[in-house]
Amino acid sequence: MNAASPLGGRSPIPLFPTAPDGGALPARRLGAGLTVRPAAVTDLGALVRLENASFDTDRLTRRQLRYMLTRAQALTLVVAGSDGGLAGYALVLLSRGTSVARLYSIAVAREARGQGVGQALVVAAEAAVWEQDRAYMRLEIRRDNLASQSLFEGLGYRRFGLLCDYYEDHMEALRYEKTLAPDLKPALSRVPFYEQTLEFTCGSSCLMMAMHALRPTLTLDRTLELRIWREATTVFMTSGHGGCGPFGLALAAQRRGFTVEVFINDPGVPLVDSVRSPDKKEVMRLVHEDMRAEMQQRDIPIHYRTLNLDELAARFDAGAVPMVLISSYRIYQEKFPHWVVVTGFDQHFVYVHDPFVDYKNGECTLDSIDMPIQRQEFSRMSRYGRVGLQAVIFIAAPAPTPGTAAPSPEAQTNG
Numbered sequence: 001m002n003a004a005s006p007l008g009g010r011s012p013i014p015l016f017p018t019a020p021d022g023g024a025l026p027a028r029r030l031g032a033g034l035t036v037r038p039a040a041v042t043d044l045g046a047l048v049r050l051e052n053a054s055f056d057t058d059r060l061t062r063r064q065l066r067y068m069l070t071r072a073q074a075l076t077l078v079v080a081g082s083d084g085g086l087a088g089y090a091l092v093l094l095s096r097g098t099s100v101a102r103l104y105s106i107a108v109a110r111e112a113r114g115q116g117v118g119q120a121l122v123v124a125a126e127a128a129v130w131e132q133d134r135a136y137m138r139l140e141i142r143r144d145n146l147a148s149q150s151l152f153e154g155l156g157y158r159r160f161g162l163l164c165d166y167y168e169d170h171m172e173a174l175r176y177e178k179t180l181a182p183d184l185k186p187a188l189s190r191v192p193f194y195e196q197t198l199e200f201t202c203g204s205s206c207l208m209m210a211m212h213a214l215r216p217t218l219t220l221d222r223t224l225e226l227r228i229w230r231e232a233t234t235v236f237m238t239s240g241h242g243g244c245g246p247f248g249l250a251l252a253a254q255r256r257g258f259t260v261e262v263f264i265n266d267p268g269v270p271l272v273d274s275v276r277s278p279d280k281k282e283v284m285r286l287v288h289e290d291m292r293a294e295m296q297q298r299d300i301p302i303h304y305r306t307l308n309l310d311e312l313a314a315r316f317d318a319g320a321v322p323m324v325l326i327s328s329y330r331i332y333q334e335k336f337p338h339w340v341v342v343t344g345f346d347q348h349f350v351y352v353h354d355p356f357v358d359y360k361n362g363e364c365t366l367d368s369i370d371m372p373i374q375r376q377e378f379s380r381m382s383r384y385g386r387v388g389l390q391a392v393i394f395i396a397a398p399a400p401t402p403g404t405a406a407p408s409p410e411a412q413t414n415g
Contacts, residue, residue, distance in 0.1 A: 033082035034117070036124045039089065041069055043078055046086045054107035057168040060091075074104070075128050079117050087112035090121040094132055097331035097381065099349060099372040101129035103139035122155055126180055135180050135348065136372055140166065140173040152176050161366045175366055181348075188351055188370045191321060191343045194220045195365055196355040203244025203323075204228035205355035206339040207253055210321035210395040214258065228252045243337060245270050246391040247291040249323065250300055259396040261320075262295075263303045266389055306390050309375055313345040320394040324352075330381040332358065337384045343370050350378040 039047065048062045060068075068074045073094045079087040088108040092101050103125060108117045126137060140163060141148045153159075153176075161175035191213040196205040204225050212218045232248030247270075250260045264270065269281075269288045295302060312322055321341065328338040331354075344351040349372040357368050373381070383390050 034079050034087055034112075034115070034120075036077055036079050036120055039069060039076035039078045041066070043080075043086065044069065046084075047076075047078070047089055050086050050089060050107055050109060053109070060105065075125065075132070077121055077124050077128065079108075079112070079121060085109075087115075088117040088121055090125045092125050092129055092137075094129065094134060095367075096333070097373065097377065099133060099135045099374055100367070101125075101132070101134040101137050103137055118151055119155065122152070126178070130180050133374065136177060137180060138175065138177045138367075140175055142167060143172045143174055149174065152178075163364060188344045191341055191353060192220070193353050193365070193369045194225075194355060195357055195368070197222050197225060198229075200243050201225050201229045202355050203232060203249050203339045204252075206323045206341045206353075207232075207244075207249050207393075207395070209341045209353055209355070210323055211253065211256060211258060213321050214395065214397045231255075244339070245288070245291070246325065246393055247288065247295055247302075249339075250393055251291060251294060251298070253393070253395050254298055254300055257398055259398050261301045261303070261394040261396075263305065263307050263392045263394075264390065265304065265306045266387055267304050268387075270389060270391065307392055309345075309350065309379065312342065312350075312392065315394055316342060316345065320396040323393040323395065324382050325384060325389065325391040326381045327384045328356075330377065332356075337389075340371075348375065349373060350375055352378075 044062065044066055047065050051060050051065065068091055069076055073096065075092045075094065076089060077092075078089045081087055086109065089106070090103065091105040093104045094101050103122070106118065106121060108121075129137060137157075139152070139157070141152065155178070157176040157178045159174055160177050163173040163175060166173035191209055194205050194208050194212070196202050204227075207228055208218075208220050208224060212220055218224075228249075229244060231252045232244035246262055246264055250262050253260045269285050292302070312324075316322055323339055323341055326338050326340055327335070329335050338354075338356065340352040340354050342350060343353050351370045351372055354368040354371055357363060357365050382392075
């Protein structure tokens with residue numbers, strides 16, 4: 001590993017305030033008196049010296065390193081010599097709510113290069129994150145850091161993206177990923193990604209992704225995003241603009257020629273408890289009842305029951321694209337309802353596109369694409385509020401009417 005170039009974005013990430021128990025990780029011998037072990041707060045001074053000696057830019061400060069050791073949801077491993085000095089370290093961030101880990105930084109002391117320190121740190125980091133139920137490791141490498149690229153490609157990492165102007169000196173970063181259990185991840189290419197451009201348009205953005213998966217000629221742009229939001233808004237937030245409810249989104253999809261089916265476990269007004277004002281509650285009730293009446297007129301099926309993951313996967317396999325309402329708290333530590341699109345399943349994970357990109361916490365678009373979420377965790381997060389609201393919308397291609405031809409691409413407009 002060439003320690004002269006940094007990996008990672010080098011900004012403090014405020015994650016969960018509890019750190020995993022690094023003491024559970026066994027020490028690994030390298031020979032020549034070197035050992036891989038979890039870092040301790042007593043290593044802070046040596047970590048700072050190694051950091052400053054290894055990087056000319058994008059350095060972690062002493063305060064940031066202390067935070068990573070004591071408060072962040074992170075794992076820090078070091079290669080220590082018999083004299084107590086550090087030959088290298090690796091810092092891994094554990095994603096909230098998903099099964100992705102990020103190798104945020106790795107450094108090897110100049111005098112320790114060529115002794116397998118970098119490779120030992122990576123292998124130990126993979127084992128440690130697997131013990132923390134993470135099945136995917138991601139990282140960034142400078143485009144000009146050929147030694148690092150060679151190391152990680154040799155360890156089975158694949159290049160999957162590019163970040164422009166990523167480092168302090170404006171160098172690009174290459175994004176790499178490794179599946180720690182190679183038999184897990186299915187082919188995920190069916191649903192395209194669209195990033196919401198406003199904080200309240202997750203629902204319309206998810207519907208756009210679902211519709212484009214079924215109709216690739218559909219143009220995804222901000223005009224359509226806002227048009228669908230206007231049609232589908234039923235929810236008042238505590239402040240600011242409202243969000244899209246399941247009935248409004250279902251109607252917006254059917255108006256554009258798609259087959260729609262809704263599953264919801266509560267026959268009442270969705271998310272009415274999210275507002276306190278009686279006037280707002282009444283507005284939500286009136287809009288909800290009007291939309292429900294229109295859905296009945298349009299013969300859109302509404303099922304007042306929950307769906308298990310096997311049923312969800314079966315409908316996905318049959319060609320429908322599911323949109324699922326989740327509680328954002330389990331991912332972003334903020335209590336608001338949020339829509340995601342399901343993009344695939346395997347025996348351990350549900351994969352989703354999340355239209356929200358958490359830039360302030362160092363993430364980028366690629367972090368929101370095909371996010372792997374453990375099945376049990378997905379079941380927990382796919383309910384919202386005190387009543388445990390569960391809502392799923394299935395978007396499918398229209399069933400051809402006997403004796404009629406399917407509409408041509410030219411006739412399928414944004415609406």
